[in-house]
Every structure is written in C-alpha cells, then in structure tokens.
Amino acid sequence: MRSFELLGKRWNGLIMAALMQQTAHFAALRRSIPGISERMLSDRLTELGEAGLLVREVDPGPPRRVSYRLTQAGEALRPALQELRSWAKKYLFDDGDAARADGEPAHCC
Numbered sequence: 001m002r003s004f005e006l007l008g009k010r011w012n013g014l015i016m017a018a019l020m021q022q023t024a025h026f027a028a029l030r031r032s033i034p035g036i037s038e039r040m041l042s043d044r045l046t047e048l049g050e051a052g053l054l055v056r057e058v059d060p061g062p063p064r065r066v067s068y069r070l071t072q073a074g075e076a077l078r079p080a081l082q083e084l085r086s087w088a089k090k091y092l093f094d095d096g097d098a099a100r101a102d103g104e105p106a107h108c109c
Contacts, residue, residue, distance in 0.1 A: 006051055011036050011044050013081075016070075019054060020078055023069040053077070 007013055011033065018024060018032045030041055045068060048054045053074035059065040 006047070006053075007077075009044070009047075011040060012048060015041070015044055015048060016053065016074065016077065016081065019068060019070050019074065020081065023067050025059075025065050025067045029068065048074075 007016070014033045014036075015029065018029055024032070026041070026045075029045075030036060030038060033041070036044075045054065045056065049056055049068075052071055054068050054070050057067050057069065059067055
C-alpha cells in the first residue's frame with residue numbers, strides 16, 4: 001500500500017507529526033527531529049511535497065527562509081495519526097519487558 005510505503009519510511013512520520021503542530025522553518029524542523037541530517041530532511045521534505053502532503057514556501061527576506069506547512073491532504077491525516085498515537089500509548093512500551101494492557105508480552109512475534 002502506497003500510504004505505508006510513504007509514511008512508514010524513516011523520518012516521514014516524525015516530520016508529519018512536527019508539521020501537525022505548526023508551520024515550521026527548515027532549521028526548526030531539524031531541531032525538532034534529533035538525529036536527522038540536513039540532507040535526509042531535505043530529501044524527505046521533497047518526497048512528502050511530491051506526494052502532496054506538504055507545501056514548501058519561501059518567506060520574503062532578508063534573510064531568505066523556507067517554511068513548510070501541511071496541505072489539505074496532509075491535514076486530512078491528522079485523525080489517523082492521532083489514532084496511531086493513541087494506539088502506541090496503549091500497546092507500545094519503552095521497556096522491552098513490559099506487558100501489554102491485555103497481559104500479552106509486548107514483543108511476542
């Protein structure tokens with residue numbers, strides 16, 4: 001499924017989550033996603049833009065700054081991403097030995 005191929009790529013979910021909070025400049029996005037390189041962020045932003053999920057806007061300068069915001073299609077993902085966040089809070093744990101809410105091991109398969 002194309003949606004999982006796109007959103008399942010490393011960093012794309014974090015980028016979308018950051019932009020769900022607010023429009024952001026490139027540098028602010030980089031600071032909000034620890035470990036991502038400038039090149040990777042640029043590549044992922046281009047990919048998400050080509051998919052129609054975000055828009056790149058050049059702010060008038062000086063200094064010239066680039067900001068990113070979600071499109072209507074990107075905003076439409078908000079309920080799905082909120083459901084994933086709720087699911088993760090309930091079933092995923094930071095501690096690998098934690099049990100799920102239903103008593104099953106967190107890492108069973």
